[in-house]
Amino acid sequence: MSNRIGILLLSFALLFSLAVNGQTPPTPDRPSHEDVVKLMKLMKCREQAKEMMDGMMSQLLPGMKQEMKQKDPNMPEAELADFDKIMADYMNQLPLDDMVNAMIPAYENHLTRTEVQAMTSFYSSPPGQSVLAKMPVIGAEYMKTLQPMMLNWVREMEASMKPKIEELRAKYHRDK
Numbered sequence: 180m181s182n183r184i185g186i187l188l189l190s191f192a193l194l195f196s197l198a199v200n201g202q203t204p205p206t207p208d209r210p211s212h213e214d215v216v217k218l219m220k221l222m223k224c225r226e227q228a229k230e231m232m233d234g235m236m237s238q239l240l241p242g243m244k245q246e247m248k249q250k251d252p253n254m255p256e257a258e259l260a261d262f263d264k265i266m267a268d269y270m271n272q273l274p275l276d277d278m279v280n281a282m283i284p285a286y287e288n289h290l291t292r293t294e295v296q297a298m299t300s301f302y303s304s305p306p307g308q309s310v311l312a313k314m315p316v317i318g319a320e321y322m323k324t325l326q327p328m329m330l331n332w333v334r335e336m337e338a339s340m341k342p343k344i345e346e347l348r349a350k351y352h353r354d355k
Contacts, residue, residue: 210295215286218295221302223311224279230315231322236270238322242330 243266244259286295301307 208291208293210287210290210292212283212287214292214295214299215283215290218286218299218302219279219283221299224282225275227311227314227318228275228279231318232270232273232275234315234319235322236266238319238326240266242326 240263244262247259247262248254290298302311
């Protein structure tokens with residue numbers, strides 16, 4: 180279960196970071212803070228993040244509950260329903276505003292004023308608004324593809340790490 184939460188957070192970070200791709204040095208034509216905030220509001224970053232998290236949870240929760248049921252086949256449905264409520268509470272506590280605000284310096288450092296103005300112009304246009312409206316569907320489709328890949332990667336990583344961890348425990352005389 181904790182692996183799936185980790186995958187959720189990793190996937191969210193990966194998806195959210197797509198908007199800030201690459202490592203470029205700060206430019207002298209740095210956009211103003213206000214320009215970046217305007218762009219992010221126009222791009223509906225907070226709403227997109229919320230939709231993305233909701234989509235990821237709707238994809239991950241069934242698998243998490245299935246894993247819980249496998250570990251305890253006698254688990255009552257009421258416990259699973261309570262688990263849904265707990266997860267919903269935690270997801271509602273995500274600091275989306277803080278997460279979005281944390282992106283602002285990256286935009287300021289790696290985009291030029293001209294680029295931010297061009298993006299603002301594009302996202303203000305009908306084609307830009309159409310792209311924004313399609314992003315949740317694109318993200319959901321991406322998550323459907325990404326989830327099995329990430330689960331396989333986590334399983335492979337856990338399997339390959341297990342002997343190394345056991346070796347470390349033996350080396351330092353700890354119980355297994």
